[in-house]
Amino acid sequence: MTIRHLDALFNPKAVAVIGASTRPGSVGRMVMRNLLDGGFAGPIMPVNPRYNSVEGVLAYRAIADLPVTPDLALICTPPEQVPEMVAQLGKRGARVAVLIGAGLGRTYTSGGASLAQAAVDAARPSGLRLLGPNTLGLVVPRVGLNASFAPARVPKGRIAFLTQSGAIGTAVMDHAVAQGVGFSAMVSLGDCRDIDFADVIDYLAGDPSTRAILLYIEAVGGARRFLSAVRAAARNKPVLAIKSGRGPDAARAAATHSGALMGEDAVYDAALRRAGILRVGEIDELFDAVETLARLQPPRGDRLAILSNGGGPGVMAVDSLIAGGGRLADLAPETVARLDGVLPGVWSGGNPVDIGGDSGTERYAEALDILLEDKGCDAVLVLHAPTAVTDGAEVARIVAKAAERTRRPLLTSWLGGPGAAPARRILNDAGIATYDTPNNAVRGFMHRVGYRRIQDMLMQTPPSVPETFTPDIPAAKAVIAGARTEGRTRLTEIEAGRILGAYGITTIETRFARDAEEAVTAAGALGFPAVVKIASPSIEHKSAVAGVALDLENADEVRRSIATLTERMARRAPDAVLDGFLVQRMIRRPRAHELLVAVVHDPVFGPVIAFGQGGTAVELIEDRALALPPLNTVLAREMMGRTRVHKLLQGYRDRPAADLDELSGLLIRISQMVVDLPDMRSLDINPLVADENGVLVIDAHVEVFEDNRTRGPLAIRPYPLDLVETVTLADGRRAVLRPIRPEDEPGHQDFVRHLTPEDIRYRFFGVVREFSHTEMARFTQIDYDREMAFIARARFDGGDIPETRPGRLPDETGAETLGVVRVVFDPDGVDAEFAVVVRSDLKGRGLGIRLMNKVIAYCRSRGIHRIVGQVLRDNRPMRKLMVTLGFTVRESLEDDVVEVVLDLVPPAPPPRPAPAAAKPG
Structure with a gap:
């Protein structure tokens, strides 16, 4: 996540064309012509030792000969020259280079690295940013910049278009010209070796000349960065996307074209929806949708x-x-x-x-x-x-x-x-x-x-009383460790049940039997009627080999079923290993719905949760919805609502509604399981039966990764439970300091009501009577990867908040919000801007210092260099607090505001003088 130097991409002061040419049909010639025809006001400097001039403009033999350091350089040379040109531009002080053309990813150096990677390596020492390779270039009509070899001249407008395909880029520009649609920018990202979707979206989110952002996506790299950037942008302006590769064959073609792994299309659909992107199917629809949203x-x-x-x-x-x-x-x-x-x-x-x-x-x-x-x-x-x-x-x-x-x-x-x-x-x-x-x-x-x-x-704000439970994480991890010790990645059903049980998920009691007599004993202990299933690591779906016997009323029927299942498996799956049998009590819930809940591991977005209709025909029915964890009540309900079976779950005719609260709670617990157990590769619960009496897991399978290597992070950063702590205030009252949650919105509204008009003016630099739901949601529903807000909560009814258990939320029944400190990181991860406020009737108890110390420590842990804040000049208590904490007070451009700054990274020590030369003799 960085917008470093992107101002040079969208508003350069000088442009160089490395490999500019007069040869008809060459990229170097087309780029020069487009630059000159676009009306760019700054210097345009062609570089090519073979020419004295290109398109009537004086040419230079080498980058070192340029009279002005270019902000932006367009490299149009043969692929083998690109890494050296990148290195020279970096030494010269250029800030962005556009690697126009293809072939760098498929051409290799003598050391075996691709030329694309060699170019990235050459740019790293100087901090030069790279767009491409395999890019068409970019167009910024507002500044007259056509740094591309696109044939069309693009009119000015307020729509930004980002594409991974140069061909789609030219097609969109032709379409836009024909329809009279203008652009604030068109950027062909190419292979995204450096500058990618997240970087450009971050920049455009703050660009006042851009009203909407359109994307053509083939594949996403860095899912968390991408989703964080889009979620931030989508709160302020529409973001729409075409995602290619919907079918398996198309997905393979897209992966070959872009050189990136593709996730399943349904996963992309879920990810784009979670990020706030409206997905459309074709170019015409893309522009129609923009006009619709505007009008x-x-x-x-x-x-x-x-x-x-x-x-x-x-x-x-x-x-x-x-x-x-x-x-x-x-x-x-x-x-x-x-x-x-x-x-x-x-x-x-x-x-x-x-x-x-x-x-x-x-x-x-x-x-x-x-x-x-x-x-x-x-x-x-x-x-x-x-x-x-x-x-x-x-x-x-x-x-x-x-x-x-x-x-x-x-x-x-x-x-x-x-x-x-x-x-x-x-x-x-x-x-x-x-x-x-x-x-x-x-x-x-x-x-x-x-x-x-x-x-x-x-x-949307989840209920103020969230789904709370205390999973036994050590027990769940012990099950996984035990399977690994035995060299297994597929857990038994009994082991899967233990993991689910550690998260408070009700499963049907299951016992293992090696032979018929052990099965009879198990069935007698559990109670008749009984169910007997084969236990085989070789068989994924027992129904495929008719490996289940139901409604067994007595011991003789259990013995006969064992014989039948053994014979049937030997006939239908002769190579499969039969470990034994699983025995359960027969559950009769004739009006229950059979559902599916699963966790799959997508190569792009990591763990994904699936929900839908279950049973033996699940593949044929194809009724499922996908969502990225973490989930809360609102997100769980929304995912359920996207399935056809959800209408049945709400009840019809004489069939009562299923317990939807219990069902959404199960999805939240599964989500927490995904967060807590990164070694879990997949989970398959089918069937999960649900009716008015609740939910019950009948069958579950779990697979884990082969080793203990660290997995990639979740695409959306989960709630940071490790930052929750309880503290004792100056008056002896215990309070909890923790990151804010979406469920805190009602309490936050009440907190603002306890602020005096003066404190509101100090915090918001103006008079605010009441915040709307949308405004308050922006305060409480934050992206923990990009910002942080710590709140302090305590009770005033004589009770006390219990000590916080590690990795858990405390019981905050009856608690109120006392204060909040908020910090927002800049896209480069260098600076962070803070704001802090304590309830007006609770000042002078050391709460402000506690909140500030917590956020300062957090910023240090994130590698932030500086914390910056704006303070009204007449807010003397806040200025005094900042000085106490080590902040420096600086003058601001505004007369009534001062800036306070805390440097977290100490300045580098001055170089030590060289030791004196030893005297001879």
Whole structure:
């Protein structure tokens, strides 16, 4: 995560073209021409020893001969020259080099390293940043920079486009020019050997000239950095993506093209959703979605009302709506009655509202006003097919006037060719989303619905009483260690049950039997009716070999089942090893649902949790949803809601609803298991039975990694439980100091209410009466990889918070928030900006110092160099505290603000003088 030197990429002062050429068709010539045609105002300096000038511009023989140090250098030389050119640019002081062209990753040095890696190694000593290789270059129209060999000239705009494919980049630019779409930047990332998605997204997130960020993704490297960057950006501006490689064959092709590992497409889908990205399928859809997000107000839900002057367009819209997962709004009886009063008797009588092909502007206006007042409609789509009766442009003016009177989302589709163009211009000028076809209009509506849902997920607050449990982590790790000692990576079902039991997950009691008599004894102890299963490390799915016997009522039936299972396995799987048999009591829950919960290890995003319908036909049903850990109640419920079986779990007819609270709690426990047990490679629970009486694991399998080597981190950093501690305040009260959690939002609102107006002014540099949910969610739902907020909580009712157990949250029943310190790291990981505030009625008890010392220690552990803060000049207590803690107070550019700075990395000592030369003799 670094934006170091990226200002030189997007706003360079001088540009050099290494390998500039006059040879027709060469990359060096095209790049020079594009730079000159783009209107870049700074020096453009071609470097090539074979030319005196290139495109009429004086050329230089070598990088060392350049009269000005270039911020940005474009390297267009043959691949074997690139590492040396990178080294020379670094020595000269250039800040970014663009490695235009392909072949560096497939050409090798005499030492066996690729030329791409050699270029990275050459850049490292100087800190020179590299874009590419295998890149088209970049275009920044705002500064007249076309540092690419793209054929199209891109207009200015407020959309940034990042692509891993140069071919897609040129196609998008051609499409944009044809559609009149402008860009704030277009960056071809290429192979991402240095500068990657995360770096550029971090930069663009703070770029005021960029309104939306579009991505074309083939593969992601550094999943945590990528997701952290996107999640931060998506809170402030739309981020949309096309992800190629949806099918297995396409995924293999993408991996070959980009030289990166591909994760399963469903995992990418889950990761993009978790990051707040709206995923679309094609280029046209990408730009349509941007316009939709810019023009269409966020609807409250997915209920759409459709107004049309023809039945056919309305039916097309309904088909697209249902296929896309939306709902046709049910018109209120009073709405239908009002429409009856203004429409002819032959109108459709419901939604879609077909007002007839002979409709004039007055009929459109009256019907539209009525629909916009129906509270059961989340948005209204107006369709118009050309007729000889009505001027489409006049109807468009009616719609534009109606849009001025309502805040309800309104979108339109005017069918036809050139004849519909004037109406579309009127609607566009009025800022109303308009589309060529009803299908595109509905797709735009569902984009807005989907984006609203994604944004809501970024901001939803879990219940204030979270899922709390105390797993026996040592016991779970001991099971894994025991299997490893025996050289096994696949745990037995009994071992898997012990791990689940360590996390409070109820499993059916299982006993192992080596032969029929041991099975009879086990069944008698557990109780009849019994179940007997084969126990074989060679058989993954027992049902594949009919290796399960159910409803065994007595000892004789158990003995017969053992004989049958042994014979059956010898016949169907003669090479499999039969260790023995597993015996369980038969569970009869006839109205329970069979579910699947699994953990898979994706090569890109690490552990991923799956949930869906289970049973023996799970592969055929393919009803599952995926999510990245860690999970909380909101995220667990959202994942469940993306499956078809979720509707059944809510109950229907005489079948009561399953215990969804217990089910979401199980998913949270599985999520915590993933966090605590990095050696667990996979988990498969199938079936998990769920009904109104709760959930029960019937069958579970666990695999672990082969050795104890450290695994890659989770794609999203989990809650840092190791930073939780209890302390004793000056008044003797015990308080807990811990990182903030999303569940803290209600308590945080109450904390702000306890601040005096003066303290609010000191903290927020202004008067704030109340924070909205969205604003408060930004304070409590943080990315622990990029920022940290420590809160102090204690009880005021005479009780006390118990001592914190290592790695666990304490019981905070009745506790209130006393103070908070917050620190945000810059993208380069060098500086951190802090803010601290203590409840106004609790000052003078040493809490501020405790909070500051905790955050200072944390910043040191993260390798931060400086902690910086802004303090109002008249906030004398805070200035005094900062001096006590070792901060330096500096003047600021603002008259009423001072800056306080704490250097955590001591300055390097001055060089020691060389020892005097020894005197001869």
